[in-house]
Amino acid sequence: MLTFTIRRLLTAVPTLLFISLVIFLLLELAPGDPMAQVPLTVPPEVKQRMREALGLGEPVPVRFYKWLVQMFWIEPKVFIDWMTRDSWLLGWLPDTALYSGEQRVISWQTRSPVMDIIVQRLPQTLWVVGMAYVIGVLIALPIGIISAYRQYSVFDQVGTFVSMIGFSIPPFFSGVVVIVIFSVQLGWFPSIYDTTHRVVDWETFKVQISQMVMPVMVLALQTTAQISRFMRASMLDNLGQDYVRTARAKGMRERTVVLIHVLRNSMIPVVTVIALGVPSIFGGAIITEQIFKVNGIGQLFITALKANDLPMVLTVAFIFAFLIVLFNLIADVLYGVLDPRIRYD
């Protein structure tokens, strides 16, 4: 298992390099000019000089190489420095000072380091979209288990109906629907997510919760629909297996049979699907954050695209790709851990 993990980690490196090259070239081919938003009154020569200042004059391979060095060498140094200095996780370690003022990946739009902006935006996304995923999964698992155990019961029928809705209605539609109902008609929740809001006491905590309810609800509906269906199918598969009868014939309690014997087997594919779904949180964020005006990674990505901020787009797209590769690996490893029949080595 360990050698498998190491081998997979090593093969991930060329994969990621290739992905970043493809993203880079695609962006290179895309029409658009980072100077498009500069006022027309600025003379062309000045614009040309501004382009050169951004490094745009250099040939494509050089620019790609520079980005690679900045991304994989300089940014990690900055990150490690930050970890040992400010983070609660490793802040107790002696401060490292690896970074010594080299050029970092700079956003064309804001002229500040791309990574700093991403780190600023990340908490919003994690809070809203990540929370929605966790809640969605936590609701989905029991629903799936009960629906399978009581197949065709009223509970199962209602569950099937709700999942069908969750499956077929995309968040950009359900998002608008809940805004119309709960913000506009009922006025229960704010329709715009206030990122500057700080939680300091009970009152502000309640405000935070109320502004999170709708985006979390919309995203969780989708997650719940998918994962609960999956859980149900997997449970049904296993409930019919011979070993279930064996467990009953041993005199095991129904709870033990279902929640230990069957569930342990059913979780194998479900855990994989849950892990593979984590990167899609960020994909989902792109749309949901637009609807609820959450100031997170998804919104950052859209604004960067609109402004032709190539370093930003490249970096965010690369992070998405990185997460997909990472969680694929995690899913594979979890599969091997959960299923003793799998031998990777």
Add this chain to the structure above:
Amino acid sequence: MADGAASRSDVILDVSGLKTVFRTRGGEVHAVNDVSFDLRPGELLGVVGESGSGKSVTMMSLLGLLPQPPAEIRAGTVMFGGQDLLKTPDRDLRHIRGARIGFVFQDPMTSLNPVFTVGYQLREPLRKHMGLRNKAAQDRACELLELVGIPDARRRLSDYPHQFSGGMRQRVMIAIALACDPQILIADEPTTALDVTIQAQILDLMAELRERLKMAVIWITHDLGVIAGIADRVLVMYGGQIVEQAPVHELFTEPKHPYTQALLTTIPHIRGARADKLTVIEGQPPILSAAPAACSFAARCPVAFARCQQENPPRFAVAPDHDAACFLLTEEPAHA
């Protein structure tokens, strides 16, 4: 209806009038019709019959192992230890299953849970029924694996089922069924999925264990050759009914039911060869969509006559412990 020859005090399991029906989308399946039999201490009762004759459903009905729905037990009593198992709530039945009655299933490849170690699956009933924990449970589990002839038992406890061969897995299943010293072991075609040599090993093992542990065994099979070697008494099932009951010797020398007679002609004469070619009897097994109104064997019976189409024959006693459900055995036969 049953033979009535055995004195009731000498019976550890007494099944009478058992009726199990499946409600399916295609209608009802009357899988078990009015089945009555008993089991005596220390005896090995063989149950034979072709595929679909209701052997497994009968045994699973006894212990509430059929999922309900679709199964429905319509009638009958199953007396064990002074109580009717069919009226016993599941909560109490759980103290009987695995503790006082052990079950070994047909397919060893799928009957063990793939994600738990053999040791875990073996310790489960020990913990539940005997209260054994940690070291005690581990020791007993190890002892059980040794009992069923698995070498290097202590180390193998931490192996997963897929690390065992089919024959070894069936031994593990037997060890699990024997874990809590049951009074009755029900073995549902425990050797069908195994090849002939392994099958012979398991049979020898069973004969030895039965001797040693003094338990009663119900052995289901569709292999009459196996039955001849190990059983004391035999039930022949056909179409969800018991059509003949006889001591093993009499069954082979004086079969009374035309179905049993047909079965016996289908056994290959080389001993030990597999004899699962019961379907060479002409015709199809009966359709079980309703409770039988005629003799269920009538369509295939070479000697059927008018009455066979009008009534379902009850079991007629012919000798102690020997009876058969055929009108030919009535005092005044309807034809010569």
